[in-house]
Amino acid sequence: MTKTDGSPAPVLVLAFGNLLLEDDGIGIELLRGVEAAGDDARVEFVDGGTQGIALGAALAGREAVLLLDAVRLGAAPGTVHHLREPLRCAPPRGDSAHGANAGELLATAALLGDLPARVEVLGIEPASTRTGIGLSPQVAAAVPTAVRAATEILAAMLAAASGTTPCR
Amino acid sequence: MATRVVVDPVTRIEGHLRVEAMLDSDNKVHEALSSGTMWRGIEVILKGRDPRDAWAFAERICGVCTTVHALASVRSVENAVGITVPKVAEIVRNIMFLTQMVQDHVIHFYHLHALDWVDVVSALSADPAATATLAQQVSPHWPKSSEGYFRDTAATLKKFVESGQLGLFANAYWGHPAYKLPPEANLMAVAHYLEALKWQKELIKIHTVFGGKNPHPNYLVGGMPCSIDLQSDNAINIERLELVRAKILEARDIVEQLYVPDLLAIASFYKDWAAIGEGLGSYMCYGDVPQNGIGDPAHFRFPRGAILHKNLGEVLPVDPTHGDEILEEVGRSWYRYPEGKAALHPWEGHTEAHYTGPKPPYEHLDENGAYSWLKTPRWKGNPVEVGPLARMLVGYASGRADFKAVVDGALGKLGVPATALFSTLGRTAARGLESQLAVGWLQDEYDRLIEALKGGDNNTADTIRWEPATWPKDCKGFGFTEAPRGALGHWIHIQDGKIANYQCVVPTTWNASPKDAQGRRGAYESALIGTPMADPQKPVEILRTIHSFDPCLACASHVYGPDGRELAVVEIG
Structure with a gap:
């Protein structure tokens, strides 16, 4: 949930995806898994849907950002990808403000001086992104592995983040 | 776990718009084809669901237009089952x-x-x-x-x-x-x-x-889910x-x-x-920002109406619930209608894919056949443009003082006549x-x-009619709004408390639609005709006009020379 005032949590987990396009919704599914695993005041979870630069507010002021997304690299569907330098790879100027374009979002943040020092992507190679609700079997089978991997990355980000862990 | 340095984008595109422009020997556009290349099947997803949940799915159709789809959706259900939202909810929605x-x-x-x-x-x-x-x-x-x-x-x-x-x-x-x-x-x-x-x-x-x-954001059938005190x-x-x-x-x-x-x-x-x-010179809007309930268009800040053939002397009434005012054709689209049907009102809408185009990747579209995943909506048989220019012209022609003040002020500052509004510059202004x-x-x-x-x-x-048991067994509703890029309509048919049919006609479908049965172009196609191009390899002029409509699609423009040779492929942002 996006805060409206005060300083933001140092770590952001931002998911992209369209739940109406089968495996395109991977990021949102992973977000649910990672969110269930962690409860720490220093991390904020945002379901970015298919927004692009409008998510700039979510990025500003963070130390580290983990993006969860479908990642198409030509590998076998269900392959888990971990990208450490997404800005180098994503095509920046978008084709439209109407598709979340991680590259455009990151490049815009860089232009404004809002780009967090650490940005990584954890995603799964999709099988099908046709209209429909629900993940393909290959992708669904990879979700637990991907959630574990994302949780580890998040833990590493939190270990390096400022602020103290609240009492439980 | 594979760790890779990326080559391919971490990107997502809502849809794909392809424009093919044919140039004559002096590099002016003489024919244009506008094709949406992605099929959206929100209707298929919503069938059989609880109408009160529809907004949450509709909100996911487009990343930028989340709130307008949610608004049109809850209004369609409220219209169908007869709910009037309280005044405060209406103001918050506004x-x-x-x-x-x-x-x-x-x-x-x-x-x-x-x-x-x-x-x-x-x-x-x-x-x-x-x-x-x-x-x-x-x-x-x-x-x-x-x-x-x-x-x-x-x-x-x-x-x-x-x-x-x-x-x-x-x-x-x-x-x-x-x-x-x-x-x-x-x-x-x-x-x-x-x-x-x-x-x-x-x-x-x-x-x-x-x-x-x-x-x-959260919406609610019957009002807004927020509590204000x-x-x-x-x-x-x-x-x-x-x-x-x-x-x-x-x-x-x-x-x-x-x-x-x-x-x-x-x-x-x-x-x-x-x-x-200039384009079609015909415009339509449903209106929005109600001051006295959604059922009273006479008290909308954005008035409802249509203008045909640049006639600012007359604003025509629009009734999107009337059986044959708004009809969608599929003659030039990759869909099939039931036998004997050439055009359908959205309440009777039918979405059955029937691809007959070339196998991708292809060089160009078949201008004589079907060439788009967008349907062809028409108002009383007319192709019309929707969007800010349509809204400003309908307000202006309705004689509204607030519209006249800003329009006349800008025309005066630029030193151009009112006819300048019918243009790419007018659309952007x-x-x-x-x-x-x-x-x-x-x-x-x-x-x-x-x-x-x-x-x-x-x-x-207003939660009096929250329970489906209080609804008519069979009812239909129309929900609308004026999205930033134009008139947005959701038509719902509810049977036994479940969605029996759901059709969205989005602004970009009106503007980017392919030709109709009479061969009349859609708004994009029409607006490109006559555009002079300084360098066909770099078609910035086409981008200007297409962007002036604020398309809700990503698009690729393909420009063809007189011999049909492809001169440039351009991604339109």
């Missing part, structure tokens, strides 16, 4: 609607459209002192206009470009002869582009206040409303002191575009002028909200 419109228009102008007119590379050679002088003339009340400010902006831009991150600005034709602004105007526009990017992150906080979260700690209280008020004031400054002055300053260098891109009206109305709606709350009215939802 505030959210106007907020989204203003944010979307400003971002469209600076982030997507300005680079069709502003040469970023030329800005690097501007003189900061001369830029400061220009900026002080253009927006005398905007505080950031010193020589030092523009020197810093130029330095930021230079550093960004030199770092190899040109990316954001890579997809353009810098140095193209169609760019007419002096370097100082280019630098001023780039500086304001950065200001707009910073600001847009702020405005949308209004949605978080009322919708609980952004980018997917000026004094309470557990509701939207005066402190939260103060934040809304502050954001509205910021929006006013951005629109009145940056957007509109920049728009008029840039337009003054491109008056030739007041004679290019209408978006800015509409934003001017919208920020004023935002303030008005906020004042209405505070007045109602102070009077003790804080009822945000």
Whole structure:
């Protein structure tokens, strides 16, 4: 949930995806898994849907950002990808403000001086992104592995983040 | 776990628009095909579901248009089952609607459209002192206009470009002869582009206040799910409303002191575009921002109506629920209708894919056959344009003083006649002028909200008809709004408490539709006819006109020479 005032949590987990396009919704599914695993005041979870630069507010002021997304690299569907330098790879100027374009979002943040020092992507190679609700079997089978991997990355980000862990 | 350095994008595109323009021997467009290449099947997804949940699915159709789809959806259900939302809920919806419109228009102008007119590379050679002088003339009340400010902006831009991150600005034709602004105007526009990017992150906080979260604010059939109480700690209280008020004031400054002055300053260098891109000359809008309930279009701030053939002397009544006013054809689309049906009203709408196009990747579309995944909607048989220009013209032709004031003011400043509105420049200008009206109305709606709350009215939802048992067994509804890019309609058919049919006709379907059975072009196709091109390899002129509609699609433009040879493939942003 996006805060409206005060300083933001140092770590952001931002998911992209369209739940109406089968495996395109991977990021949102992973977000649910990672969110269930962690409860720490220093991390904020945002379901970015298919927004692009409008998510700039979510990025500003963070130390580290983990993006969860479908990642198409030509590998076998269900392959888990971990990208450490997404800005180098994503095509920046978008084709439209109407598709979340991680590259455009990151490049815009860089232009404004809002780009967090650490940005990584954890995603799964999709099988099908046709209209429909629900993940393909290959992708669904990879979700637990991907959630574990994302949780580890998040833990590493939190270990390096400022602020103290609240009492439980 | 594979660790890879990326080659392919982490990207997502809502849909794909392809434009093919055919040029004659003097490089003017003489024929154009507009094709949407992605099939959306929201209707298929919604069949059989609980109508009260439909908005949450509809909100996912498009990343930018979340709130307008949700609004059209809840209104369709309320219309079907006979719910009137309370006054406070209506005002909150109006505030959210106007907020989204203003944010979307400003971002469209600076982030997507300005680079069709502003040469970023030329800005690097501007003189900061001369830029400061220009900026002080253009927006005398905007505080950031010193020589030092523009020197810093130029330095930021230079550093960004030199770092190899040109990316954001890579997809353009810098140095193209169609760019007419002096370097100082280019630098001023780039500086304001950065200001707009910073600001847009702020405005949308209004949605978080009322919708609980952004980018997917919560809606509710029957009203709004938020609780408002000026004094309470557990509701939207005066402190939260103060934040809304502050954001509205910021929006006013951005629109009145940056957007509109920049728009008029840039337009003054491109008056030739007041004679290019006219298009259909016919316009339609459903209207929005109700003052007395959604059932009373006579009291909408955006009036409802249609204009045919540039006749501003007559605004025609529009009834989207009438059996045959709005019909969708599929003769030139990749769909199949039941035997014997050529056109269907959305309530009877049918979405059955039937692809007959070439196998992708293909070189060009079949202009004599079906060539789009978009259907062809027509109003009383007419192709019509929807969007800011349609809304401004309907308001203007309806004789509304507020519309006349902003339109006549802009025409006077530019020294052009009212006929200049029927153009690419007119379409782009209408978006800015509409934003001017919208920020004023935002303030008005906020004042209405505070007045109602102070009077003790804080009822945000009517839940008497929440249970499907209270609904008619079989009912139909029409929900609508004026999305930033035009008239948006959702038609729902409910049987036994479940969705039996659901059809959306989105603004870009009206504007980007393929030809109809009579061979008449859609709005994009029509607006491109006659466009002169300085260099067909770099079709910035096509981008200007297509972008003037603010397409809700990504698109690729393919330009063909007289021999049918492909000259350029361009991604349109």
